[in-house]
Amino acid sequence: xLRELTGRAALWVRAVDGVSFDIRRGEVYCLxxxxxxxxxTTGKSLVGxxxxxxxxxxxxxxxxxxxEYESLVGRPKDATALGAIDRLxxxxxxxxxxxxxxxxxxxxxxxAMVGAGFLGSLSLxxxxxxxxxxxxxxxxxxxxxxxIMGVLLGGIAAFPPTRPDRRTAxxxxxxxxxxxxxxxxxxxxxxxxxxxGAPGFDPYESWAIAWGGNTFGMLIGQVFAPxxxxxVARVVIGVRQSRGGLMGIKMRTLRRRLHLIFQDPYESLxxxxxxxxxxxxxxxxxxxxxxxxxxxxxxxxxxxxxxLRPPEEFMFRFPHELSGGQRQRVSIAAALVLRPDFIVADxxxxxxxxxxxxxxxxxxxxxxxxxxxxxxxxxxDLGLAWILADRxxxxxxxxxxxxxxAEQVIAHPxxxxxQALISVVPSPDPRKKVERVILKGERPDPVDIPKGCRFxxxxxxAFEKCGWSSNEIAEELKSLSTAGVLPGIAQxxxxxxxxxxxxxxxxxxxxxxxxxxxxxxxxxxxxQRALKGIAGVRxxxxxxxxxxxxxxxxxxxxxxxxxxxxxxxxTSPAEAPHALTA
Amino acid sequence: MKSSIHDSxxxxxxxxxxxxxxxxxxxxxxxxxxxxxxxxxxxxGEALGLxxxxxxxxxTTALALMRxxxxxxxxxxxxxxxxxxxxxxxxELSIRRIRWKEIxxxxxxxxxSLNPIRRIGDQIAEPIxxxxxxxxxxxxxxxxxxxxxxxINRNRLRDYPHEFSGGMRQRVMIAxxxxxxxxIVIADxxxxxxxxxxxxxxxxxxxxxxxxxxxxxxxxxxxxxxxxETCDRVAIMYAGRMMEYxxxVDIFTGPxxxxxQGLVGAFPDIRGAxxxxxxxxxxxxxxxxxxxxxVFHPRCKFAFDRCTDHIPSPSAVSGRDVACFLYPEVQEVxxxxxxxxx
Numbered sequence: 001x002l003r004e005l006t007g008r009a010a011l012w013v014r015a016v017d018g019v020s021f022d023i024r025r026g027e028v029y030c031l032x033x034x035x036x037x038x039x040x041t042t043g044k045s046l047v048g049x050x051x052x053x054x055x056x057x058x059x060x061x062x063x064x065x066x067x068e069y070e071s072l073v074g075r076p077k078d079a080t081a082l083g084a085i086d087r088l089x090x091x092x093x094x095x096x097x098x099x100x101x102x103x104x105x106x107x108x109x110x111x112a113m114v115g116a117g118f119l120g121s122l123s124l125x126x127x128x129x130x131x132x133x134x135x136x137x138x139x140x141x142x143x144x145x146x147x148i149m150g151v152l153l154g155g156i157a158a159f160p161p162t163r164p165d166r167r168t169a170x171x172x173x174x175x176x177x178x179x180x181x182x183x184x185x186x187x188x189x190x191x192x193x194x195x196x197g198a199p200g201f202d203p204y205e206s207w208a209i210a211w212g213g214n215t216f217g218m219l220i221g222q223v224f225a226p227x228x229x230x231x232v233a234r235v236v237i238g239v240r241q242s243r244g245g246l247m248g249i250k251m252r253t254l255r256r257r258l259h260l261i262f263q264d265p266y267e268s269l270x271x272x273x274x275x276x277x278x279x280x281x282x283x284x285x286x287x288x289x290x291x292x293x294x295x296x297x298x299x300x301x302x303x304x305x306x307x308l309r310p311p312e313e314f315m316f317r318f319p320h321e322l323s324g325g326q327r328q329r330v331s332i333a334a335a336l337v338l339r340p341d342f343i344v345a346d347x348x349x350x351x352x353x354x355x356x357x358x359x360x361x362x363x364x365x366x367x368x369x370x371x372x373x374x375x376x377x378x379x380x381d382l383g384l385a386w387i388l389a390d391r392x393x394x395x396x397x398x399x400x401x402x403x404x405x406a407e408q409v410i411a412h413p414x415x416x417x418x419q420a421l422i423s424v425v426p427s428p429d430p431r432k433k434v435e436r437v438i439l440k441g442e443r444p445d446p447v448d449i450p451k452g453c454r455f456x457x458x459x460x461x462a463f464e465k466c467g468w469s470s471n472e473i474a475e476e477l478k479s480l481s482t483a484g485v486l487p488g489i490a491q492x493x494x495x496x497x498x499x500x501x502x503x504x505x506x507x508x509x510x511x512x513x514x515x516x517x518x519x520x521x522x523x524x525x526x527x528q529r530a531l532k533g534i535a536g537v538r539x540x541x542x543x544x545x546x547x548x549x550x551x552x553x554x555x556x557x558x559x560x561x562x563x564x565x566x567x568x569x570x571t572s573p574a575e576a577p578h579a580l581t582a
Numbered sequence: 583m584k585s586s587i588h589d590s591x592x593x594x595x596x597x598x599x600x601x602x603x604x605x606x607x608x609x610x611x612x613x614x615x616x617x618x619x620x621x622x623x624x625x626x627g628e629a630l631g632l633x634x635x636x637x638x639x640x641x642t643t644a645l646a647l648m649r650x651x652x653x654x655x656x657x658x659x660x661x662x663x664x665x666x667x668x669x670x671x672x673x674e675l676s677i678r679r680i681r682w683k684e685i686x687x688x689x690x691x692x693x694x695s696l697n698p699i700r701r702i703g704d705q706i707a708e709p710i711x712x713x714x715x716x717x718x719x720x721x722x723x724x725x726x727x728x729x730x731x732x733x734i735n736r737n738r739l740r741d742y743p744h745e746f747s748g749g750m751r752q753r754v755m756i757a758x759x760x761x762x763x764x765x766i767v768i769a770d771x772x773x774x775x776x777x778x779x780x781x782x783x784x785x786x787x788x789x790x791x792x793x794x795x796x797x798x799x800x801x802x803x804x805x806x807x808x809x810x811e812t813c814d815r816v817a818i819m820y821a822g823r824m825m826e827y828x829x830x831v832d833i834f835t836g837p838x839x840x841x842x843q844g845l846v847g848a849f850p851d852i853r854g855a856x857x858x859x860x861x862x863x864x865x866x867x868x869x870x871x872x873x874x875x876x877v878f879h880p881r882c883k884f885a886f887d888r889c890t891d892h893i894p895s896p897s898a899v900s901g902r903d904v905a906c907f908l909y910p911e912v913q914e915v916x917x918x919x920x921x922x923x924x
Contacts, residue, residue, distance in 0.1 A: 034780075323865045326865075353636055353804060354848045354849065355844060355862035356865065357861075358860065362858055362861065380778060382852055383850035383851070387857065420779070421779065422852060425807075425852045426811055427851060427852065428807050428810060428834060429810070429834055429851065429854075430810040430831050431831070432851075434853070442747055442780065
């Protein structure tokens with residue numbers, strides 16, 4: 001089972017904002033929405049091509065662990081809850097990055113590590129000094145001391161609780177090698193300086209004193225100390241990983257299991273590479289095999305599965321010698337060759353001709369059976385989602401507005417946005433006319449996301465609670481005023497997010513204006529939905545103040561099992577439009 | 583054998599009448615038979631859809647109507663009559679009086695058809711200045727009016743293309759096409775790269791313009807479903823030939839030609855059953871060396887021996903033109919014409 005939670009990407013734009021969904025093994029999960037709604041960003045973050053700024057993608061998380069996670073997230077954050085959340089994220093999330101900020105304890109540990117190295121080498125020199133040249137310094141003692149120092153260094157280096165890394169072992173080994181050469185050299189020079197009073201620094205001399213002139217022991221010690229340091233670091237990291245779960249999981253190991261099919265087969269294939277080269281590249285990059293025979297066999301299998309039969313005929317062709325459908329099959333073969341179990345298909349058929357489209361879709365579904373695949377299918381075409389998807393999520397401006405089974409979302413849409421999207425999908429049968437709901441305008445700029453429900457400026461059924469801002473109301477009043485419907489406004493200003501201040505023209509009293517204002521708003525509030533945001537109007541000090549309803553962002557609420565919708569209309573049935581109160 | 587065009591029958595001429603048009607491109611690899619004997623007619627205020635997969639000659643036909651074929655393209659045979667005048671034989675000078683003033687085109691790919699370093703207003707005003715010889719101010723005012731017609735505020739005249747979204751740019755393209763009050767607007771894939779909601783907006787705009795300005799329209803698209811709701815008649819093209827031509831409702835509800843059946847059937851119906859639609863096996867043939875006989879026979883599941891060596895001519899079958907030997911009424915293209923081509 002695949003669990004995803006809160007994939008969020010923010011560079012300058014909040015492309016995806018708090019999206020959560022589950023994909024179960026063997027499912028076709030569809031992400032639907034207009035361009036720029038964050039579908040592709042979400043898809044890419046699932047295969048690690050985009051780094052989410054916050055949130056987790058959980059992989060193969062058991063239900064029990066997920067329930068635990070959910071209950072922990074919902075709870076007030078105390079130290080134990082945070083610890084438990086971190087434990088779960090460490091175990092199942094592959095986007096989880098442990099905080100690299102060091103605590104004072106960690107700084108102390110680092111200092112201890114450096115200090116231990118230095119003290120160790122000093123003690124080595126002290127031994128040399130104490131037992132006069134060569135009394136104890138046979139090869140065995142030198143090697144033994146070196147190995148003990150290596151073990152200590154490796155253990156300490158692997159201990160700081162940052163994200164453990166295989167590199168730590170190499171770092172420890174290098175530290176050991178450097179330490180056993182430079183530090184004793186410096187230490188023995190220091191010691192002799194203290195004893196004999198500032199002799200000249202002769203590197204070779206100092207080095208020979210430190211190692212007692214025992215060349216054989218020195219050579220063996222130099223090999224064994226770094227080896228011990230690296231080995232111990234590896235063991236410590238291994239133990240920590242086995243106890244902490246997937247801690248330190250690498251995208252490289254997941255790359256084989258999570259794959260992507262790109263949108264445009266005309267641009268995603270390198271024109272200078274033959275089909276064989278294109279399909280075998282993932283094998284080489286991921287070091288699966290370097291045996292040409294084995295690679296060819298794997299490529300042949302992938303091509304055959306992708307429906308390019310016989311594979312020999314296609315292997316040595318170049319992309320320009322293939323038709324659009326065949327190109328997309330090559331793309332699919334390149335994704336299949338690593339035997340992934342999860343594929344993100346980003347608009348895989350939108351560039352293809354209708355007659356070829358179906359073949360590719362059928363191929364994808366056959367492969368699901370044959371290779372036990374799970375798909376995240378990204379499309380703007382609700383018609384495709386309808387015939388393919390087990391579950392559908394509709395996205396708008398980086399948020400999921402509705403999610404459920406295809407039957408729930410497409411046959412019985414609840415969110416006004418989904419309803420509008422479905423109504424404009426043309427039907428191949430002109431007799432099946434439906435009333436099209438054509439939304440006004442285009443999606444807002446994600447840099448400046450509307451307050452409240454982010455869909456309300458385009459929503460055909462927006463009402464009081466959707467979060468109208470005073471700027472929107474002022475805009476609407478201005479258009480009414482220029483149209484001559486609402487005379488008497490001299491000046492208008494959005495005073496704060498919930499109040500619009502008006503000055504009336506000389507010759508009209510504010511009271512008379514309020515009278516007309518109420519009438520006009522009442523008449524037009526069904527066609528100009530923004531007027532619904534007006535809660536009341538009153539006069540003070542010769543000015544008229546229009547007060548707005550408070551709005552909030554709707555949360556995803558589960559209506560039926562598995563069907564969640566984020567809309568105020570659904571979560572709290574529209575209250576009867578109450579009369580304007582002064 | 584003449585193809586039958588029912589609606590243009592009688593003495594009254596259609597606004598535009600294309601007859602037996604043959605267009606070829608000369609390339610290094612050989613002659614491309616891009617359009618091979620197609621005929622259709624367009625009446626005043628009517629919308630005609632040209633549908634088919636990519637590479638079937640839709641855009642070539644559109645360019646030929648404007649006489650804008652690239653230098654390696656040639657109209658071999660046939661006539662394009664606009665109000666009785668044959669556009670094929672007109673001189674370049676006289677075609678300029680018709681191009682954009684009478685017939686204009688919304689080019690494919692709104693994203694790339696506008697000049698990125700010129701203001702929108704200047705680009706819309708350009709054809710007005712060229713064709714009507716009016717003052718610059720007048721042309722600019724007209725450009726502003728046109729922007730408002732397509733639903734863009736006129737104070738955006740001084741903006742550059744990059745300041746517009748894809749849908750807005752498409753609207754600008756439409757405004758440009760309307761600049762000289764043409765009779766016919768050819769829309770080449772007007773909604774292809776756009777979002778569903780923007781598609782619906784643009785189609786609604788085109789429908790409204792057609793109604794309000796009494797335009798005739800030729801809508802070119804690979805997406806049949808776009809035509810279902812906008813066109814009065816549809817012509818289905820395949821590999822440069824006309825497969826079926828008739829009223830939209832007839833074609834969508836009871837397609838006769840196996841290719842049309844395949845195309846109509848390939849669309850997922852969001853209001854229908856959740857089944858994967860059937861596909862048409864194979865791919866569009868090369869137009870340098872098209873299959874003998876009916877061009878569709880290698881992909882056709884009903885093909886029989888007559889299909890492989892005789893070319894069906896579009897003939898009247900239950901109220902429309904169909905080019906398929908499955909129907910006994912269908913004649914074959916006369917051997918004389920076939921020979922002339924060889």
